[in-house]
Amino acid sequence: MQASQDRLWLSGEEGWRGRAKQSSEGTSDLPESWNTPSEKSSTGWLRQTLRPVGIKILFPLAWSPFFLLITAVPLALPNRTPVDDQITAAGFFAVSWLLILIPLFLIRYSQPTDVVSIHTLPLDWPTFALASAIFGLHLAIHPALGWLSYALFWIAWFSTYGMIRDVVTSPAGRWLLPIDSSDWKSSAHIREGWQIKSEFWTSGPIAVLNTDSGQITLTGVSRGNDRFISIALIGPSGFVHDPFADPSSRTKLSEPQVMNSGLDWPSRLLPA
Template sequence: MSQLITGNSVGPGMGVDGGGILDGESKEEHPSKFQSENDRAPPETWGDWERERLKPPGTTLLRPMAWSAFFLAATPLPLVFPGNTPDDAIISSVLFAVAWSLVLLSLLSVGSLSRHPSQSHAYDIFPLDMPSLLIAVALFLAHVFVNPVLGWASYATFWYSWVKLTKSLTDSTYPSNGRWAKEIDPLQFNHIGLVDGWAFTTGHFKTGIIGVGPPVAPQSRLVIEGVRANNVAHIAISILHRSGFRHDPFQHRVDVRDIDLLLEKPPLIFRTDGPTSRD
């Protein structure tokens, strides 16, 4: 879900959110929907680009993550207080499965586990912590085949992995989700070039990631996306975090030292029959 702010202009006393209509409401009527204290103004070269606010993933993740903690905490209770269920082992397993199903389904719902250019390797499942999960699974198998006491070590390690996941989600949802978009004619996509350090990953316009820029942090890189809003094609620039969340590059919560230098001008070059223009 997104909110596309139109009519942005960079000029004296206006900043990037001057004017605009959002869901039929003017900025003067509801200014909080158009800007926040976290917003930073981009350089004037971004004057005809629009800030698009994306739905914060934290609002989608909060409830299922809270319930997952509840079911994970309840997992050992049938074993600690045996004889109160038809089958203590099965009930405990069901509680555990529900806990982690809530985790996985919530991450899938926000696109966090999909493949994208900011992942560090082919088996990267961030924000899940692969090392602790593998250790927890190994301890669980050892408790089945070696010593039942190791089951408690496995359970504690699963909790450790859950806490690390929660910390990673907290860090990755702290910056505002958003991107900067510019309307284009998709039929003219092949006439768009990029500056050095950027590259398209497709030869035609489509929705989704269509190009990549330079890395801006160990877990983030700039990306180009194809976006359609109200049947109008846009090309958008954002910082793609390793979690899969898109961060607005012009905000105070993004701690990237060279972001203003990297985005001093939009990276697109519009080729025409006349002189080449960069926008």
């Protein structure tokens, strides 16, 4: 069981649609100056495909607008539901947004990222907050403000959909290099310009580099008794993306950033 999981650790599970296929020869989209395994050497960077975000978010996202739409039904056609109209509408409204927030939070939590705050999730929080404020005022000023609030919630939903689409279309992945963790020193092995978080190898953030698309991170990763350095792009919403698939990050990474040739890749981890 463990052996089969090791074989899929880099390439991802067979059921992940659109997953990047990668052979043990290390075919990749890395810049040519970055070292990758070849027939002559088994050292270098290899890509790890992470679970695509779309697999878990598309189904609840498809149902979310339905519940937001029927939120207005008890209010437009009062006294036709078995329970209080306000409670029914509030229930539909809550479900419509929880179908977005809960899957996003759980998906991000399953990724190798330190970002956990809810307010960083890809949701149009400013418009959502404005709509909520106007909804609160409609009770004291005029009922028509309630419909204005409802319209703003729809604007927030479509804006949120666009933000989620951007996350889904960005490949979820990172690049790994096997290293001798006892010999690692960040100041000696990382190019200048990075903000060093830890001088020595640790199973967590080691260094970060800011870019227009988020933050490129070097992180310590373990698999069994093996130790790695990973490089990934953490987007503004905290999701993990392949840094070489992003034009801004790729420009910053045109030259190798880790001055360490690494160790040979464990054969058990190479895709069959």
